[in-house]
Each structure stands twice: as structure tokens, then as C-alpha cells.
Amino acid sequence: MAAPSAANPSLFDCRQAFADTLIALAKEDERIVAVCNDSVGSSNLGEFQKLFPDRLINVGIAEQNMVGVGAGLANGGFIPFVCGAGPFLTGRALEQIKVDVAYNGYPVVLCGMSPGMAYGELGPTHHSIEDLSWLRAIDGLAVVVPADPAQTRAAVRWAVAAETPAYLRVGRTKVPSVSPDETNAFAFGKADRLRDGKDLTIVATGVMVSRALAAGAALADQGLQARVINISSVKPLDDAAIIAAARETGAIVTVEEAMIEGGLGAAVAEVVVRNAPVPMRMLGVKGFAPTGSAEFLFDHFGLNSEGIVAAARELKGR
Amino acid sequence: MTVPTTDAELNTKLAPPISATLDSTARVDLLRKEATRIRRSVIEMIGRARMGHIGGDLSTTDILATLFFAVLRIDPSNPTTPERDRFILSKGHCAAALYSTLALRGFLPVEALSTFMQPLSALNGHPNRRKVPGVEANTGPLGHGLPIAVGSAVASKLKSSQWRTFVVLGDGELQEGSNWEAAMCAGHRRLDNLVAIVDRNRLQQGARTEDTNQLEPLASRWTSFGWETVEIDGHDLAALYDAFTSPRNGKPKCVIAKTVKGKGISFIEDRVEWHHKVPTVEQIELALKELA
Numbered sequence: 259m260a261a262p263s264a265a266n267p268s269l270f271d272c273r274q275a276f277a278d279t280l281i282a283l284a285k286e287d288e289r290i291v292a293v294c295n296d297s298v299g300s301s302n303l304g305e306f307q308k309l310f311p312d313r314l315i316n317v318g319i320a321e322q323n324m325v326g327v328g329a330g331l332a333n334g335g336f337i338p339f340v341c342g343a344g345p346f347l348t349g350r351a352l353e354q355i356k357v358d359v360a361y362n363g364y365p366v367v368l369c370g371m372s373p374g375m376a377y378g379e380l381g382p383t384h385h386s387i388e389d390l391s392w393l394r395a396i397d398g399l400a401v402v403v404p405a406d407p408a409q410t411r412a413a414v415r416w417a418v419a420a421e422t423p424a425y426l427r428v429g430r431t432k433v434p435s436v437s438p439d440e441t442n443a444f445a446f447g448k449a450d451r452l453r454d455g456k457d458l459t460i461v462a463t464g465v466m467v468s469r470a471l472a473a474g475a476a477l478a479d480q481g482l483q484a485r486v487i488n489i490s491s492v493k494p495l496d497d498a499a500i501i502a503a504a505r506e507t508g509a510i511v512t513v514e515e516a517m518i519e520g521g522l523g524a525a526v527a528e529v530v531v532r533n534a535p536v537p538m539r540m541l542g543v544k545g546f547a548p549t550g551s552a553e554f555l556f557d558h559f560g561l562n563s564e565g566i567v568a569a570a571r572e573l574k575g576r
Numbered sequence: 577m578t579v580p581t582t583d584a585e586l587n588t589k590l591a592p593p594i595s596a597t598l599d600s601t602a603r604v605d606l607l608r609k610e611a612t613r614i615r616r617s618v619i620e621m622i623g624r625a626r627m628g629h630i631g632g633d634l635s636t637t638d639i640l641a642t643l644f645f646a647v648l649r650i651d652p653s654n655p656t657t658p659e660r661d662r663f664i665l666s667k668g669h670c671a672a673a674l675y676s677t678l679a680l681r682g683f684l685p686v687e688a689l690s691t692f693m694q695p696l697s698a699l700n701g702h703p704n705r706r707k708v709p710g711v712e713a714n715t716g717p718l719g720h721g722l723p724i725a726v727g728s729a730v731a732s733k734l735k736s737s738q739w740r741t742f743v744v745l746g747d748g749e750l751q752e753g754s755n756w757e758a759a760m761c762a763g764h765r766r767l768d769n770l771v772a773i774v775d776r777n778r779l780q781q782g783a784r785t786e787d788t789n790q791l792e793p794l795a796s797r798w799t800s801f802g803w804e805t806v807e808i809d810g811h812d813l814a815a816l817y818d819a820f821t822s823p824r825n826g827k828p829k830c831v832i833a834k835t836v837k838g839k840g841i842s843f844i845e846d847r848v849e850w851h852h853k854v855p856t857v858e859q860i861e862l863a864l865k866e867l868a
Contacts, residue, residue: 322719322757325723
């Protein structure tokens, strides 16, 4: 089980679900190895290292080499989980992700640990808010953002079975469980409709999904019935679910813990304008963040239930 | 494709065409013939495509010939057989030399070389493993080959396998920091199944390496990163063979192959402008004559 938070026993750090699942799979499958950049602790790989000391390859603080080593291990028949803090894995090694992993087509699972603004007070250098925009543009690379521990477990199992280049956001910011079906929580390329409504659709990913659900409940109290969709497969996107949302509800609000330019909102908009143009609002991170905790910054950027409600009401003109 | 069922069959399938039992003189004679065939092919390909990186192709040719015809345990009829040696051309812009070598070694039809850089050809200006058998890694941006080679060498160790990994690096390429991340990692892990060959032709695209961003003292730099380092004449086929086949000694090996950019063509040798200049029709004829 994922570790509940001490402060709130119903909130979970997805890194524990990630590590538990990786270990369980590695016991059965010798092809699974982990590669990290001096991040055994922050990637929650301590137990993996104890159980499989040879299969934990810590290359030190060297992200470009880390991703290349992952590609080389895949060339040698392994399924490497390459783990590092999201900003450094994706920003420092972007060309290696493009060329060594995606263009080569090697089944490397890139695990962006503590993504988004999880390292709130450490500042924009440590925020991974550009990753969705950067990686969505890379051909052949799956971009997966689990919203809770159940989705994290299912996404890790999917990545091993799929043997395809993939980026997985592994959240540190504590989240509640949002998956209705614990055992079947993630389907690659599929959206999850978590709440139905006819007046508008809220499309959310990752940490924002529980906030979107809270906004859906608040909007219902105010007479607006919102559909809420969880997008854990940012790429490929479930186009059909987006088109249905546009046609059936006529308005869409997107919300993500990432830059608006090029992220989930942009992905949704690309589908909407081509298939069923409807008014949209996009909520996300607006520029380099000021100092503050992740929760403080969510409030600062309006990435909370109140912000989503306000955007929805403004969009609907009521 | 036939799958070998015994160790002896596997050994036969993977053995290089120039036998290890030959004496050095006979081996060098055979290698020189292969190298000349590769050089002629490179000239013809670049002449036809009107594009390419002729200088580096020719400096790296003797290294490729020695590896593919006398050293690498590979099987053209089964290019991804798990126990094969791995070869990575980190200086991917020298694709014409690699394609020529792969074709002459039986990985692709020699006739395919005439499609080099033509529309929709598998033979892109930089190699693509998903289109060209025998290519282990898509390269082109510099500083990518050595990290991948380190991963491959770690994989071989993890599997307690015998395969070795060879990677050819340009010398100018060593200005990319990722090489030194990988060099440090390989030294730390004592990857004695890894051989990095530096094509030390002393020129990069725009100028001499030493006038751009000094690489010397290059050998001691590698040694200080935990590598066994040898400096040899990169066109001495016997020396190349010996460097690639000497016993492992608990460290990764760096072979600094001192080469001449454009080697073999008098008017191209050691001239910066021939990094990717294309010879005229007359110059192609002259070049092929020099290689006759």
C-alpha cells in the first residue's frame, strides 16, 4: 500500500506506490533495472537497492549520461526505469530523451520524480512545469501522469508490459485516491470520466484531479452540472472523450500543474478546434513561481477548487 | 535466419571473416583491401549524393575496417542476436563510411548504397537503427554514443555475458560534456568490456581542435578518469587490431587513434574545409584513381 500522510491518513505520496510496484515486478522479471542520478532517496529506490543491489545503477549527478545509459541497457535487453527529479531529467537530458530513447525506440521508462511544483519553496529551478510541453512534442514518447497511487501502480505495470518509450510523472505532492476502480485504474490512451454533467467539462490531470472533483461538487451546489475527466494519458490523448465532452457539454475548462503553453490544455484545444470548437478556459502555471509551498503556489495560480469554479462560471457567464 | 543451437555454432556464426589465426602480415593485407573498398564506396556515395562528411569518413575508415572484418563478433544474418558485440558510431555524421562497411560485411545490399540521402532512403545522413541492420544506436548530435555504450557494457556485465561494446568518438566531439559524465561512470564501474576509440584527426568542422577548445593532454585526461589508454597510429592496421584484441585488464580502454582527416586522398588530407565539402566530378575521378 502507498504510505498515507501523517497529517491526513487519506492522502498519499505516489512515490511509495511506484516503488512497491517496481519491486514486485522486478522480483518476477529480471529485465527490470533502475537507473538514477544520486537520487536513491528522493526517487524512493532505497528498498529496491537493498533487494537488487546490482540492478540499481546510480550514475551520479549526470542526467545526460543517465538517459544514455538507460538506452544502452535497453539495447542489452533490459527494461530500465530511469529515475530523477522531473526538472533535471527532462530539462538537462532533453536531447537524450528525444534521440537516445524516442528516436531509437528503446523501451526506457523515464520517471520524472516529484514533478510540477512539488519542490515548492526550492523555487523554479526545481519545478518541472515545462515537461508536458517539451515531451508531448517528441514523436513516439508516451506521456503518462497518474493521479493517485492506484493509477501509479497500474501505469508502472503498463510500462513494463508495453515496452515502449515512456515518460511517467511520479508525484510527491500528496493526493487522495480518485480512482473508482482500484484494480483497473489506468488504461493507456483512455480518459476516465469521474463525474458526469451536461453544462461543461473539467479536464484535469495528476494532482489537479481531486481539485477538479471538488470544483464539480461546488458547481453543482451553484446549479452547474460539470463533467469531470481525468487525463492520465496526456499522450496519446483520448480524442474521443474530448470530442464527446465538447459536443455534449459545450464548454471545457482544463487544469494542470504545468505551463499552459503546450501542456494538457493545449493538447485538448488541438483536438477541440479540429473537431468540435467550443469555448475553453485553460488553468495552469503562469510563469516562474514566487517562493512558497506547493499548496501555496496552487492557490497563487488559482489551481484549486475555487479557481476552477471561477473559471467555469466565467466561461458559462453565470 | 537460422538460430544457432550450440555454443560452437554460435561462435562460428559470430566469428569475423578475417580469422584470428592468420599471421599479422596476411591480416593487414586483407584489411587494407577492405579499407580501400570502403574508401572507394564513400567517395562514390558522396559524389552521387552531392552531400556527406568526406573528411571524417576517410579518417575513421581503417578503424571500421579492422573492427568489422577482424574483431567484432556479429552475425549479418541475425543482426540483433543477443550475444553479439555492440558497435556504436558516435560521430554519426560519418554514416557513409558506416553504411559502406555494413554493406561490405553483408548487413545490407551493396546496391542500397546508391540511395544514400535520396528521398525516403533508409540511408539517412545519420544512421537509424530502425531502418539499417547492424546499427545499434541512432546518432548525429554529438556526445550521445559513449553514454549508450556505457549502458550496453553495464548490461553485458549484469547478464554475465561476454559481449564487448566498441564506440567510435570524434575528437572534436569530446568537447561535449556528456562524454566526460560517461567516461567517469565507466572508469568508476571498471567496465573492461568497453572500448572507446577516439578518431583523433585534430580537425573539427570549423578549425583545428587545439585552436578551438584544447583537448590535449588527451591521453592523460582519459587515464585520469580510470581508463587504460593507448595512443596509436589510427591507420596502422596491425596496431589497431592489437589495440582492439589485447586482453582485458579491469579497466575500460580508450584507443586514441591518431588519424588524418581525409586519409587516402592527397588533396583532401588534413584540410579543415573538407569536413563536409563535396568533390567535383573531376575530383572524384582523381580520388578514385588515388585509391586504385
